[in-house]
Amino acid sequence: MATTYEKVQSTTLNSTQSTVSFTSISGAYTDLVLVLNPIANTAADSYPYIRFNSDSNTNYSRTFYRGTGTVTSADRAVNEDRGYLIGGNVVQTNNAFNGIVNINNYSNTTTFKSYSSRTNSPTGTNASAEGLVGMWRSTSAITNITIYCGSNSFVSGSTFTLYGILKA
């Protein structure tokens, strides 16, 4: 049986870091899946986001919906300098926050890149269940993904894994 879902890179932190990067991502896969179960040093303003290929220009946009336990909402934002994974959720100081991000057709050089993100935190600051679609307006193949903890840091025990999916 062909292996069609395999680890590309994985990181479990054993110290505090402000970013986690997956670099030199091979173009050999069809799609990517980023799985994260991080822990923040502080929850306030720990809005997780990514940047592709270190692009910090205003090439990102997102549309999301969320439920906080008491309020449902939906919104969008355009021309951002980062690709948020969330609408309002934050990385918590325990490992309650989790996220699964699907990045389809990431290595083509013809189209802009879109991603879908499911993030959760049932307890803590800004707790919510969310669905989000984001776009990076670039035709470049994605070779580098950097993950940020808002203006804060990820701490020891945070896990990040990038999987590749093969169509063949």
Next chain:
Amino acid sequence: MANTYNLISSVTVGSGGASSMEFTNIPQTYTDLLLKVTGRTNKGDLYNDLSIRFNGSSSDFSTLGFVSTGSGKATYTTTSPYVGSINDTGGSGGSNIFSSNDIYIFNYRGSNFKSVSADSAVERNNTGNDEKGLYSTLWSQNTAITTITLVSVGYTLLQYSTACLYGISNA
């Protein structure tokens, strides 16, 4: 090349139904677990809560749900171990209709609390009877998960309900 996405076990409910679908002696060799479920109960309603138990426990859970029926939406928190909705027999559309549930369990053998992301869909090609849900669940226990039980409390899971447990490895 490492094989990172493996079927651990699957369950299909037989004739007569079952009170639960259960996985025991889960190997402690993966990073995450993924449950894919299709389900239907004997409750005479539209849909019912799908609940999970880890190591036989239904305690120490926190769940935040966000559901849309197409015409409305709602969000809530509960200490019940909900991970989705499951079809019942009360809705229209016939007996061939089952829910679709994906339940992702992060770092299931780690020493931290266990974090779960779940999506569920109950669709009947009907106005107002259907539901799409996002669920965020935390089990505030540090012990490794070795047994998973799926139930719809108080009701019977009907024949052809299925659950497949996959192990996902980052090694």
